[in-house]
Amino acid sequence: xxxAQGPETTGTVAPPxxxxxxxxxxxxxxxxxxGRAKVTGAARYGSDFFGGPDPAYAFLATSAIARxxxxxxxxxxxxxxxxxxxxxxxxxxxxxxKPGKTFSDKGYMGTSIAPLAxxxxxxxxxxxxxxxxxSYEAARDAARRLRVSYADETPSASFDSPGxxxxxxxxxSKEGEKAGQEKxxxxxxxxxxxxxxxxxxxxxxxxxxxHNPIELFTTTCAWDGDQLTVWxxxxxxxxxxxxxxxxxxxxxxxxxxxxxxxxxxxxxxxxLTQRTALIALASKRIGRPVVLEATRxxxxxxxxxxxxxxxxxxxxxxxxGKLTALIHEGWEVTSRKDEYKVAGTDASTRLYAxxxxxxxxxxxxxxxxxxxxMRSPPEVPYLFALESAMDELAYAAKIDPVELRRINDTDxxxxxxxxxxxxxxxxxxxxxxxxxxxxxxxxxxxSMRDGDWMIGWGCASTMYPTQVGPAAARVxxxxxxAVRVQTAAHDIGTGAYTVIAQTAADRxxxxxxxxxxxxxxxxxxxxxxxxxxxxxASVCNVVAKACDEIRRKLAAAVTVSGGPxxxxxxxxxxxxxxxxxxxxxxMASLKDAVAKTGHGAVEAYAENIPHGAPPTAMQxxxxxxxxxxxxxxxxxxxxxxxxxxxxxxxINARTRExxxxxxxxxxxxxxxxxxxxxxxxxxxxxxxxxxSALHEATEIDRRxxxxxxxxxxxxxxxxxxxxxxxxxxxxxxxxxxVNELGxxxxxxxxxxxLNAAVANAVFHATGxxxxxxxxxxxxxxxxxVPT
Amino acid sequence: xxxxxxxxxxxxxxxxxxTPLLYVLREDLQLNGAKFGCGLGQCGACTVAIDGAxxxxxxxxxxxLAGREITTVEGLGSPDKPGPLQQAFIxxxxxQCGYCIAGMVMRAHTLLxxxxxxTDDEILEHMSPNLCRCGAHMRIVAAIRRASSRKEASRxxxxxx
Numbered sequence: 001x002x003x004a005q006g007p008e009t010t011g012t013v014a015p016p017x018x019x020x021x022x023x024x025x026x027x028x029x030x031x032x033x034x035g036r037a038k039v040t041g042a043a044r045y046g047s048d049f050f051g052g053p054d055p056a057y058a059f060l061a062t063s064a065i066a067r068x069x070x071x072x073x074x075x076x077x078x079x080x081x082x083x084x085x086x087x088x089x090x091x092x093x094x095x096x097x098k099p100g101k102t103f104s105d106k107g108y109m110g111t112s113i114a115p116l117a118x119x120x121x122x123x124x125x126x127x128x129x130x131x132x133x134x135s136y137e138a139a140r141d142a143a144r145r146l147r148v149s150y151a152d153e154t155p156s157a158s159f160d161s162p163g164x165x166x167x168x169x170x171x172x173s174k175e176g177e178k179a180g181q182e183k184x185x186x187x188x189x190x191x192x193x194x195x196x197x198x199x200x201x202x203x204x205x206x207x208x209x210x211h212n213p214i215e216l217f218t219t220t221c222a223w224d225g226d227q228l229t230v231w232x233x234x235x236x237x238x239x240x241x242x243x244x245x246x247x248x249x250x251x252x253x254x255x256x257x258x259x260x261x262x263x264x265x266x267x268x269x270x271x272l273t274q275r276t277a278l279i280a281l282a283s284k285r286i287g288r289p290v291v292l293e294a295t296r297x298x299x300x301x302x303x304x305x306x307x308x309x310x311x312x313x314x315x316x317x318x319x320x321g322k323l324t325a326l327i328h329e330g331w332e333v334t335s336r337k338d339e340y341k342v343a344g345t346d347a348s349t350r351l352y353a354x355x356x357x358x359x360x361x362x363x364x365x366x367x368x369x370x371x372x373x374m375r376s377p378p379e380v381p382y383l384f385a386l387e388s389a390m391d392e393l394a395y396a397a398k399i400d401p402v403e404l405r406r407i408n409d410t411d412x413x414x415x416x417x418x419x420x421x422x423x424x425x426x427x428x429x430x431x432x433x434x435x436x437x438x439x440x441x442x443x444x445x446x447s448m449r450d451g452d453w454m455i456g457w458g459c460a461s462t463m464y465p466t467q468v469g470p471a472a473a474r475v476x477x478x479x480x481x482a483v484r485v486q487t488a489a490h491d492i493g494t495g496a497y498t499v500i501a502q503t504a505a506d507r508x509x510x511x512x513x514x515x516x517x518x519x520x521x522x523x524x525x526x527x528x529x530x531x532x533x534x535x536x537a538s539v540c541n542v543v544a545k546a547c548d549e550i551r552r553k554l555a556a557a558v559t560v561s562g563g564p565x566x567x568x569x570x571x572x573x574x575x576x577x578x579x580x581x582x583x584x585x586x587m588a589s590l591k592d593a594v595a596k597t598g599h600g601a602v603e604a605y606a607e608n609i610p611h612g613a614p615p616t617a618m619q620x621x622x623x624x625x626x627x628x629x630x631x632x633x634x635x636x637x638x639x640x641x642x643x644x645x646x647x648x649x650x651i652n653a654r655t656r657e658x659x660x661x662x663x664x665x666x667x668x669x670x671x672x673x674x675x676x677x678x679x680x681x682x683x684x685x686x687x688x689x690x691x692s693a694l695h696e697a698t699e700i701d702r703r704x705x706x707x708x709x710x711x712x713x714x715x716x717x718x719x720x721x722x723x724x725x726x727x728x729x730x731x732x733x734x735x736x737x738v739n740e741l742g743x744x745x746x747x748x749x750x751x752x753x754l755n756a757a758v759a760n761a762v763f764h765a766t767g768x769x770x771x772x773x774x775x776x777x778x779x780x781x782x783x784x785v786p787t
Numbered sequence: 788x789x790x791x792x793x794x795x796x797x798x799x800x801x802x803x804x805x806t807p808l809l810y811v812l813r814e815d816l817q818l819n820g821a822k823f824g825c826g827l828g829q830c831g832a833c834t835v836a837i838d839g840a841x842x843x844x845x846x847x848x849x850x851x852l853a854g855r856e857i858t859t860v861e862g863l864g865s866p867d868k869p870g871p872l873q874q875a876f877i878x879x880x881x882x883q884c885g886y887c888i889a890g891m892v893m894r895a896h897t898l899l900x901x902x903x904x905x906t907d908d909e910i911l912e913h914m915s916p917n918l919c920r921c922g923a924h925m926r927i928v929a930a931i932r933r934a935s936s937r938k939e940a941s942r943x944x945x946x947x948x
Contacts, residue, residue, distance in 0.1 A: 030876075030879065030881055031877060032880060032882065034882075034885075035876070035877040035880070035882055036866045036869055036873075036877055037859070037866055037874040037887055038871055038882035038885030038888055039822070039876040039877055039881075039885075039889075040820070040860060040861065040863075040864055040865055040866050040869055040871060041818065041819060041820020041859065041860040041889050042820075042865070043885055044819065045819075045822070045856070045886060047823060048813070048819040050814065099814060136810070137806075211920075212920060213884070213886070213919050213920055214822070214824045214830055214832050214884075214887050214918060214919070215822065215886045216822065216823060216825075216883075231823065261884075261885065262884060263822065263882045263884050263885070263886030264886055264920045264921060265884075293823060295826065296824075296827065296829075297823040311865045362940075391892045468806045470795055491882060493883040493884030508931050517796065571869070644812045676880050680880060680883050680922075680923060680926065682920075683922060683923075683925060683926075684883060684921045684922030684923065686922070686924065687922030687924060689921055697796045701797070710827055710831055711825065711827060712824075712827075712829040712830050713827070713829045714920060717918060717920065718924065719914070719915045719917070719918060719924075720910070720914045720915065720917075720919075720927060720928050721911035721912065721914075721915050721922040722924075723922075723925065726925050
């Protein structure tokens with residue numbers, strides 16, 4: 001075990017970082033501005049709001065069957081319990097709450113399954129009643145005294161279950177096509193595959209996974225007349241506001257959604273769940289604030305999850321390892337009612353040069369809750385398949401896996417021939433490979449051994465689309481240098497508060513501690529959903545724009561005749577050291593400059609529509625629709641961030657225990673606004689990658705289409721003792737095409753491909769290729785012990 | 788009525804004796820640092836110290852706590868004046884979303900109080916009941932090392948970030 005702990009290092013940063021321009025400014029390794037609030041218990045998360053002095057508490061009753069109808073709800077015992085105030089069921093809710101359209105259908109919901117709209121049960125754990133009482137205990141007790149009778153039907157649980165319906169994702173994506181959904185294809189891949197001298201044709205599988213943020217799915221609602229306030233941790237406050245308005249028949253302006261701190265999200269709080277409108281309705285009915293704390297188990301079925309996927313990959317190559325054919329077919333499970341899919345062939349068909357490519361995605365309808373976004377939704381499963389297959393090809397062609405990537409590297413995507421704005425894939429491989437010591441690897445599987453431990457080294461590529469959304473921000477500068485930045489972006493642990501403060505400090509030339517940032521509230525100007533790794537790029541760019549507007553106003557004021565910088569060129573005025581400076585080095589204080597404008601403070605409101613977004617993007621953003629632009633959706637170019645993942649696994653020859661003692665990644669993400677928060681994002685992603693490969697899977701009882709490891713004792717995630725060494729290396733990269741500040745986004749990049757790197761390392765350790773995640777002791781029981 | 792000694796102060800709370808301490812802290816005493824993550828003792832977000840030992844406050848009835856010293860994360864310092872362990876968590880950038888952090892700080896506090904120089908293995912063993920979902924593991928362990936009185940250079944200082 002001592003060896004499995006590995007040598008001790010934490011997060012070495014090999015290459016030099018971009019030189020910080022100013023203390024606390026863009027590029028500076030600035031500790032989180034909200035760190036103090038978080039470590040002292042002062043930060044208020046959605047679940048820390050109780051809506052007023054005398055809230056009532058809601059408890060959900062959820063269905064005991066996965067498919068069928070409710071025939072009767074006997075609530076007499078529940079209503080008789082002291083403290084019970086109200087019980088919502090389909091009999092008294094019905095169409096008072098509209099189902100709402102799903103996110104992928106240009107709506108806001110994670111699912112269109114409206115739980116209390118009718119007697120229909122669509123999946124196990126569907127909400128069948130909401131009990132409201134004076135105390136949490138009374139509500140919970142009453143919920144358990146409800147006697148719900150069902151007419152149940154045999155449910156279809158997943159792939160291969162009788163009764164599932166498989167349809168082509170393409171034929172079901174009319175809406176999607178408008179959003180750029182496609183079926184990437186070029187050349188004649190089947191023929192090229194047939195003719196290829198080296199071939200791989202394999203199937204891969206990834207499991208169901210649940211986000212399990214540590215903060216539960218809670219909701220607090222309170223009404224003041226016709227005005228509703230919702231406190232709920234959210235990655236998309238404007239989306240929630242507009243979605244609730246649609247569901248409840250209100251104007252968006254009647255609803256305020258507040259979410260200053262979010263206790264983990266990972267995609268689970270991007271689309272509105274059906275619980276929120278029900279709690280709002282309950283609060284309206286009883287005339288009191290209502291607090292819902294859904295249980296950990298209920299979180300598995302009332303919110304979304306990463307659905308299980310299957311893949312068939314066919315790779316053809318010539319003797320030198322050059323790809324001649326790539327065919328990626330994917331299958332994804334979804335609910336009976338919704339068409340959610342991730343369709344990661346967008347990315348997997350564009351990673352390598354190849355003249356003949358084909359792809360196809362099918363969705364499989366089962367009696368399950370609707371899946372949704374979970375950290376790097378398309379890339380995690382689809383690159384597991386592709387990057388596993390690439391490793392298989394490397395062995396088939398007798399080429400080092402890193403060299404195979406080099407042979408197939410490209411600066412243009414192969415489908416339409418569009419140029420990458422920047423692509424540092426091989427730089428990342430070389431940097432991470434050197435840090436990892438890849439050159440000391442012996443290629444033969446099972447050839448590296450340390451006592452009882454069989455050692456395997458594996459690698460894989462990661463890629464993630466660079467996406468930017470429309471955004472708005474208001475910035476106010478006061479004469480004493482105090483700055484207030486307001487935008488309804490979300491800090492889901494990413495460091496948004498910090499990087500936004502850094503941007504304003506940088507552009508306005510004030511110390512970081514003078515900047516106050518307000519986020520996560522529909523009372524502020526809108527920002528996109530915190531998803532698709534867009535927040536830093538979208539929001540820092542618009543904040544910079546607002547700051548530049550303030551600079552222009554000050555410049556105009558100080559350069560007028562008789563002004564403190566009389567005669568200077570307004571275009572060459574800069575803000576620095578809490579002063580206004582011209583290009584001759586003459587300074588004026590902020591106080592004088594603001595006074596000269598004739599105002600008590602200088603304020604600017606800015607909007608930004610990114611390259612590739614429609615002219616209506618801002619109007620849509622106010623309606624809660626984020627419409628991110630970028631990735632593979634642009635007509636003139638393609639923009640992705642890249643990286644390289646390396647992992648060492650050790651498998652005990654006697655017990656078959658699998659450890660991942662060493663994780664090394666190098667990533668290029670354009671401008672790194674804050675190396676500290678950026679590193680946390682990437683490192684968290686790397687740990688998610690290991691977790692996805694070795695720990696996480698939601699198990700399904702196929703008879704009842706029911707999750708059975710639905711708590712944190714049974715759903716495995718790593719603890720501190722599982723993670724012993726993580727190296728996260730930045731590869732410097734400049735890309736000013738993607739946006740003015742050159743930011744690519746990192747929140748999801750570290751998570752992709754690592755699952756494949758682990759599987760490839762397991763092959764290297766044992767000679768056994770595992771094509772189905774997660775990889776656990778039982779996966780390698782039959783592996784021969786190398787002699 | 789239950790009498791509790793929380794962060795050095797005696798507080799009267801109108802709660803049934805079987806009420807979990809976590810509910811009383813969050814709803815009656817407005818101490819929101821301890822978090823509700825499962826109610827099952829599986830995640831550690833609700834960890835507090837009882838007479839210096841770590842405890843899941845979600846599982847602990849207040850009726851058992853008369854005369855016991857209850858310490859929450861608010862008892863270690865404030866945003867204006869964070870305590871040394873909290874400062875180490877700030878310096879090491881250990882809070883990511885921050886939801887698990889109050890529990891992590893409190894569990895670490897109980898370790899360092901009885902063992903000021905824990906080995907890495909002791910830290911990992913002691914911290915294993917508490918879950919972090921953001922993947923801040925390396926930084927959390929680095930913060931505990933930084934706050935310890937271990938003489939040798941802490942690993943964390945070797946990686947500048």
